[in-house]
Each structure stands twice: as structure tokens, then as C-alpha cells.
Amino acid sequence: MSEPAPTPTPRRARVRAPELTGEGGWLNTGGRQYSLADLRGRIVLLDFWTFCCINCLHVLDELRELEEKHRDTVVVVGVHSPKFAHEAEHRAVVDAVERYGVEHPVLDDPQLATWKQYAVRAWPTLVVIDPEGYVVAQHAGEGHAHAIERLVEELEAEHTAKGTLRRGDGPYVPPEPEPTTLRFPGKALRLPAGTFLVSDTTRHQIVELAGDGESELRRIGSGTRGFTDGDAATACFSEPQGLALLDDGSVVVADTVNHALRRLDPATGEVTTLAGTGRQWWQGSPTSGPARETDLSSPWDVAWWQGRVWIAMSGVHQLWAYDPAGHTVSVAAGTTNEGLVDGPAGQAWFAQPSGLAATPERLWLADAETSALRWVEADGSVHTAVGTGLFDFGHRDGAAGQALFQHPLGVTALPDGSVAVADTYNHALRRYDPATGEVTTLATDLREPSDAVLDGDDIVVVESARHRLTRLRLPEEAVRVQAVAHRTRRAATEVAPGRLRLDVIFQAPKGQKLDTRYGPSTRLLVSATPPELLLDGEGAGTGLARTLELNPAVEEGVLHVSAMAASCDDDPDNPYPACHVHQQDWGVPVRLAGDGADRLPLVLAGLDA
Numbered sequence: 001m002s003e004p005a006p007t008p009t010p011r012r013a014r015v016r017a018p019e020l021t022g023e024g025g026w027l028n029t030g031g032r033q034y035s036l037a038d039l040r041g042r043i044v045l046l047d048f049w050t051f052c053c054i055n056c057l058h059v060l061d062e063l064r065e066l067e068e069k070h071r072d073t074v075v076v077v078g079v080h081s082p083k084f085a086h087e088a089e090h091r092a093v094v095d096a097v098e099r100y101g102v103e104h105p106v107l108d109d110p111q112l113a114t115w116k117q118y119a120v121r122a123w124p125t126l127v128v129i130d131p132e133g134y135v136v137a138q139h140a141g142e143g144h145a146h147a148i149e150r151l152v153e154e155l156e157a158e159h160t161a162k163g164t165l166r167r168g169d170g171p172y173v174p175p176e177p178e179p180t181t182l183r184f185p186g187k188a189l190r191l192p193a194g195t196f197l198v199s200d201t202t203r204h205q206i207v208e209l210a211g212d213g214e215s216e217l218r219r220i221g222s223g224t225r226g227f228t229d230g231d232a233a234t235a236c237f238s239e240p241q242g243l244a245l246l247d248d249g250s251v252v253v254a255d256t257v258n259h260a261l262r263r264l265d266p267a268t269g270e271v272t273t274l275a276g277t278g279r280q281w282w283q284g285s286p287t288s289g290p291a292r293e294t295d296l297s298s299p300w301d302v303a304w305w306q307g308r309v310w311i312a313m314s315g316v317h318q319l320w321a322y323d324p325a326g327h328t329v330s331v332a333a334g335t336t337n338e339g340l341v342d343g344p345a346g347q348a349w350f351a352q353p354s355g356l357a358a359t360p361e362r363l364w365l366a367d368a369e370t371s372a373l374r375w376v377e378a379d380g381s382v383h384t385a386v387g388t389g390l391f392d393f394g395h396r397d398g399a400a401g402q403a404l405f406q407h408p409l410g411v412t413a414l415p416d417g418s419v420a421v422a423d424t425y426n427h428a429l430r431r432y433d434p435a436t437g438e439v440t441t442l443a444t445d446l447r448e449p450s451d452a453v454l455d456g457d458d459i460v461v462v463e464s465a466r467h468r469l470t471r472l473r474l475p476e477e478a479v480r481v482q483a484v485a486h487r488t489r490r491a492a493t494e495v496a497p498g499r500l501r502l503d504v505i506f507q508a509p510k511g512q513k514l515d516t517r518y519g520p521s522t523r524l525l526v527s528a529t530p531p532e533l534l535l536d537g538e539g540a541g542t543g544l545a546r547t548l549e550l551n552p553a554v555e556e557g558v559l560h561v562s563a564m565a566a567s568c569d570d571d572p573d574n575p576y577p578a579c580h581v582h583q584q585d586w587g588v589p590v591r592l593a594g595d596g597a598d599r600l601p602l603v604l605a606g607l608d609a
Contacts, residue, residue, distance in 0.1 A: 014134035018117035024108025030173035041166025051096035086425035141584025147509030232269030242301030288330035303356035345380035403439035410451035497552035
């Protein structure tokens with residue numbers, strides 16, 4: 001007779017999980033409200049997210065396989081914690097849950113009540129709760145699915161042996177599908193024949209509409225999420241966004257969640273892959289090379305400029321370019337650091353570039369997370385027309401230096417040299433005139449506009465959350481609206497002036513160790529807004545702990561912290577261990593106070609310290 005399997009050793013000291021509360025209530029549950037007691041006996045994975053955040057969208061995709069594999073033991077609960085004012089609107093959260101295919105319950109927490117109870121500091125953050133209601137792990141950033149998978153398997157074994165694991169169907173109830181022609185369309189393109197191509201993002205298809213912008217002519221793509229080349233009926237996309245017309249009449253598609261560029265032949269409907277492997281780019285991956293062999297990261301829009309396809313590489317806060325002559329891709333501007341920094345291409349910082357528009361002299365871009373309109377000159381230098389940083393946004397017309405947008409996703413070059421901005425979270429179409437430096441409002445009450453294209457004297461707007469194209473006459477004069485200014489809803493952390501100990505906490509997942517075969521396996525980058533906030537401690541290094549010197553003359557600001565750690569399977573007999581990259585960017589609003597903290601802990605992976 002075989003010996004019974006030993007009971008797994010309980011993990012670390014346990015902390016009781018705080019209750020889940022949120023004024024917005026629960027989504028994807030058929031109207032039922034839940035408490036942690038209702039989920040007792042299941043492994044609960046809390047995903048603190050906000051729908052503006054590209055890293056949060058990456059985590060949604062990372063979790064799909066884990067959700068499916070452990071559906072009878074694991075309940076994933078999305079806790080939606082807004083950054084922008086628009087994200088606190090319940091209707092917007094409902095839309096986002098459908099838009100991004102979220103197939104688990106979501107708690108709408110507009111006042112950040114649960115966020116504060118769990119001491120979360122960054123989007124995204126994952127918290128694992130065991131079947132007895134205790135917190136056993138916390139991970140900030142993306143790239144942790146493998147570690148959580150292993151922890152789930154351990155918890156399944158441990159609580160099966162204890163008799164505390166409850167299997168069965170989870171609380172997820174899918175919403176009823178809506179019979180609209182388009183469903184959360186992303187971008188549009190007017191073809192030379194006068195018809196429109198639209199990325200029907202949530203349905204994973206490209207749709208051709210007649211010149212009226214309403215009548216459906218054909219669909220390209222099977223409608224099933226996937227990464228397959230082929231004809232119009234069999235090709236597969238995954239949440240496609242941007243579209244660009246090339247000189248040969250073909251169309252480049254930014255196939256966002258496939259991390260790829262696809263080529264569409266409008267004449268035949270045939271789809272082929274131009275660039276990308278289907279894998280997401282991570283720190284340390286090649287930044288140039290053969291297009292089909294180089295990883296990309298959430299390309300959101302594309303534009304033909306200066307003989308290349310420019311790519312708004314939202315997932316890594318950069319601009320890349322595809323060279324059709326050499327079939328190569330390479331970084332064109334940006335450092336992967338998230339923020340708003342102008343200057344030479346190799347030194348500029350972006351924050352989720354999401355919309356592109358080319359003129360002969362400039363490449364305009366909507367930099368979503370900094371609520372900014374920016375441009376690239378022919379020499380590669382980067383400039384900002386409107387916008388100040390990651391935490392300032394609103395709806396304010398006037399001089400560019402004081403005008404405000406809120407998470408714009410699209411930009412369109414107008415015939416007079418000005419540009420229209422799809423000011424997404426303000427539900428507005430705005431206009432910036434470089435000749436005068438003025439921002440005006442062209443139209444309001446546009447539900448989450450994400451793009452616009454010219455059609456004669458009209459501008460056709462993609463109203464993403466109304467699932468349609470809306471035709472507007474370009475007015476001779478802009479209208480003004482009442483000025484509104486916001487800062488992010490997150491409360492500032494009070495810290496003492498002078499020396500501040502920054503500790504990024506990283507614990508390699510069980511069965512892994514830091515990968516030091518080729519040198520240091522960790523990286524830490526620190527900066528501040530305004531720059532004067534930091535007297536010492538700015539810059540890059542390999543250690544995950546650093547002493548900063550805060551300027552007592554600066555009352556408040558934002559500490560920007562970017563951390564990365566690489567871990568590999570700890571198996572000396574395996575010459576090719578599996579390795580993983582864990583990374584996260586934090587923007588921590590701070591306020592200097594005499595009785596403030598002298599230590600700032602940020603959890604990359606492990607238990608809170």
C-alpha cells in the first residue's frame with residue numbers, strides 16, 4: 001500500500017483579507033452583490049485595475065488561461081479603481097468590462113474604498129486570498145501569471161487535504177449581447193473608393209461600411225479571438241485598433257492584443273502578418289530586427305510617414321517603425337519610461353501613445369496617459385503642444401499652455417494645418433491650431449470618441465461607446481465650454497522631507513531564483529515631477545533599494561519608479577530553465593510633511609511589508 005501524500009506545509013503568516021466594498025456595486029454577476037464570505041472555500045484572485053491602463057489590459061489577457069484552467073477552484077474578481085474622472089462613471093465601467101472581454105465578476109470601486117483597504121499603490125496589482133479568507137500574496141505590475149499559477153496549484157493541494165476547498169461553478173454571469181452593427185469600434189480609415197474600414201475591436205473583425213458610414217458591406221475576420229492568416233472568412237484578429245493605407249493600396253492593421261501588424265488586401269480580403277510574433281515584448285528583448293521575428297507590445301495605431309509605417313507602441317510607451325523595403329522593425333522614439341519628456345528621439349518619454357496622424361512636416365500623436373497632444377519632427381525630435389504630465393487632465397479651452405484634455409485616443413490632421421483631437425474621456429472633439437497656439441472645442445456629447453477621419457467638408461467620428469460612426473460638419477469657428485480641471489483621484493502619500501528610503505520588495509516565486517547568470521537581474525529607475533523634488537537618488541541602478549533626498553522647498557510632486565526583476569526556475573539539473581520578467585511602473589503622488597514617513601515600500605512581488 002502506498003503512503004498517503006504528506007500535507008503541504010502552510011505558507012507564510014496569514015493576514016485576514018479586508019471586505020470588498022464599492023459604491024458602484026458588482027458587474028458580471030447577474031445583479032447579485034457578493035461579500036468575501038460568499039466566496040469562502042474558493043481561491044480568490046483580486047485584480048486591481050483601471051481601464052485606461054495598458055498594463056492592466058495586459059494582465060486581463062495574461063489571466064485568461066489561468067481562469068479557464070482553474071475555473072472550478074479560482075474566482076477572479078476585478079476591482080475597478082479609477083484614475084481619470086471619466087473612469088469613476090459607472091456606465092463607463094460597464095462599457096469597459098464588455099469592451100475588453102472581461103469574463104469574471106467586477107467590483108466597481110469609484111471612491112477607491114477597497115483599494116485603500118488593501119493598501120494598493122499601483123495599477124495593476126494582484127492579490128491572492130486563500131479559501132479560508134487570508135491574503136497569501138501580492139504582486140504589482142504584469143508578468144506574474146506563472147507565479148500565481150504555481151501558487152494556485154499549491155493552494156489547491158493544501159486546502160484539498162484540509163477539506164477547506166470548495167469546487168464548482170463561479171459567480172460569473174455573462175451580460176446579454178447587444179445586436180449593434182459595430183461593437184466598441186476603435187479606429188476608422190476612408191478608402192479611395194469612398195467606403196470606410198472600421199476596426200470592430202470587441203468582435204475581433206474589420207468591417208467595411210458604405211459611404212454613409214452605416215450600411216455594412218462586408219466583414220473581414222472570423223470574429224473569434226485568434227492569430228491566423230487567411231481569407232476574409234478564416235483570418236483571426238485579437239482586438240484590432242489602428243488602420244493605415246499604404247501606397248500599394250493595402251492596409252496595415254494594428255492587431256493590438258496579438259502584438260502584431262497585419263496586412264489586409266482590400267481587393268481580396270486576404271490577411272497576412274507583417275510584423276510581430278504574437279508574443280509581448282519585454283525588457284531585454286530585441287528592439288530591432290526582422291519584422292516577423294521581433295516581439296511587439298500592444299500596437300494601438302499606425303501611420304504612413306517618411307517611407308515607413310510608424311507604430312504607436314502603447315504597451316512600452318514608445319514609437320516604433322516598420323520598414324517595408326527591408327521587412328524590419330525598430331524603435332523610432334522613446335525609452336520605455338512612462339511620462340512626458342521632450343527632446344531627441346532616444347531621450348523622449350511617452351505614456352501610452354494611442355493615436356497617430358501624419359502631415360509632410362510632422363507626425364502628430366495622442367499621448368493618452370499624459371492627456372497630451374505631441375508631435376515628432378522630421379529630425380526625430382519630440383515636442384508637446386498640449387499637456388503637462390501623468391496626473392493633470394480636464395476639459396479646458398484656450399492657450400495651449402493651460403488647455404487640458406482627458407485621455408485622448410485619436411488625432412486627425414485637418415486641411416488648414418490644425419489638428420482635431422478625439423478627446424475620449426471628455427466625450428468631445430477638440431481642435432489645436434499651431435498658428436495661434438489655441439485649443440477649442442468642436443463638438444461635445446460624443447460618447448468616448450476614439451478616432452476621426454475626413455470625408456470632404458465633413459469629419460466622421462468613431463463614437464466607440466455608441467458603437468457607430470457620427471458625421472459632423474467642420475465648423476468655421478470652435479465653440480467654447482466651461483473650463484474643468486482635475487488631478488488624479490489618488491490620495492498623496494505623506495513623506496518627510498530629506499532622506500527617504502525607497503524599497504521595492506521582490507520575492508522570487510517558489511521554485512525560482514533571481515537570474516544572475518549574465519549580471520544583475522534587477523533594475524530600478526527613479527525620477528520625479530517636478531524634477532526639483534529630488535535632490536539625490538535620481539537615475540538608473542541595479543539594486544531594488546535606494547535612499548532618496550527630497551527637497552524640503554518642494555511641497556508636493558510625483559515620484560516615478562520603474563522596477564524590473566528576472567527570475568528563473570531553480571533547477572541545477574536543467575540547462576535551459578524557464579525564465580520570467582516581472583516589471584512595474586509606479587507614479588506615486590507625494591506630499592512633504594514633517595511627520596511624514598521616511599520609508600516608501602512598493603511591492604513588485606511578495607507580501608506587503
